[in-house]
Amino acid sequence: MLTPPAALHALLFASGEPLEKKQLAKLLGIKDAEFALVLKALDGLLQGSGLALIETDSDLELRTAPEASPIVKKLRESELSRDLGKASLETLAVIAYQTGSTRGEIDWVRGVNSSTSLRMLLMRGLIEGREDERDRRRIRYRVTTEALAHLGAARLEDLPRYSELAAGAKEVIGEETAAAAAAEPVAPVLRSLGEAG
Known part of the structure; x- marks a missing residue:
């Protein structure tokens, strides 16, 4: 069975776009206070992975980490040439x-x-x-x-x-x-x- 941080990671990955925090908490079946802990745990798991959580007041999105920018730039340049x-x-x-x-x-x-x-x-x-x-x-x-x-x-x-x-x-x-x-x-x-x- 998936842990709540792993389930949150899966939802954000599957979506590919920002999702509302309230919607995510509801999908996970947890309260807002617990969601903050799950979010913190996932953020810790993502450290050094090349991925990062992008957060606004109401939304959350999984993106490439800022430190991955040079390698992502190379990928984009190669994609544009194909x-x-x-x-x-x-x-x-x-x-x-x-x-x-x-x-x-x-x-x-x-x-x-x-x-x-x-x-x-x-x-x-x-x-x-x-x-x-x-x-x-x-x-x-x-x-x-x-x-x-x-x-x-x-x-x-x-x-x-x-x-x-x-x-x-x-x-x-x-x-x-x-x-x-x-x-x-x-x-x-x-x-x-x-x-x-």
């Missing part, structure tokens, strides 16, 4: 045909976690993320003019079968689906916690 892989192209296609998709929606359409592909596309300037006006914790992605040039199109509508596929995507990704997709990244961890208990 061609886009299949996963990044799939992610770019989902965003192009369903402008304003959230990471949860993209993950749902692709059936896998898209965090790495989103990071790659953001670093290359092929997509941009903007806060969701209804929920400021969510980011909505759209392609940039650089992406259109990469795809050989002047506008989104110039992409193959754009009208047909964009309309189909809107039908598939509704509000209910978006809500379910947002919870999907942590679902396997929650299932494993439930099975362990």
Whole structure:
């Protein structure tokens, strides 16, 4: 069975984005005071690991540690010099045909976690993320003019079968689906916690 610090680590890793502390405490089944102790324990475990907890008043995120910046910079430079892989192209296609998709929606359409592909596309300037006006914790992605040039199109509508596929995507990704997709990244961890208990 996972210890509370290990479970918190798993949740933050599976999410790949900031999570509310209150939500994390609820998922772990602990009170705020105990959450502070779990957080301190996880922070201690992460010392020297290359990972760090990034904390705001309300949110918590697992990121690379500042001291890992030089090696991470080398990775990013090597990623930028490579061609886009299949996963990044799939992610770019989902965003192009369903402008304003959230990471949860993209993950749902692709059936896998898209965090790495989103990071790659953001670093290359092929997509941009903007806060969701209804929920400021969510980011909505759209392609940039650089992406259109990469795809050989002047506008989104110039992409193959754009009208047909964009309309189909809107039908598939509704509000209910978006809500379910947002919870999907942590679902396997929650299932494993439930099975362990």
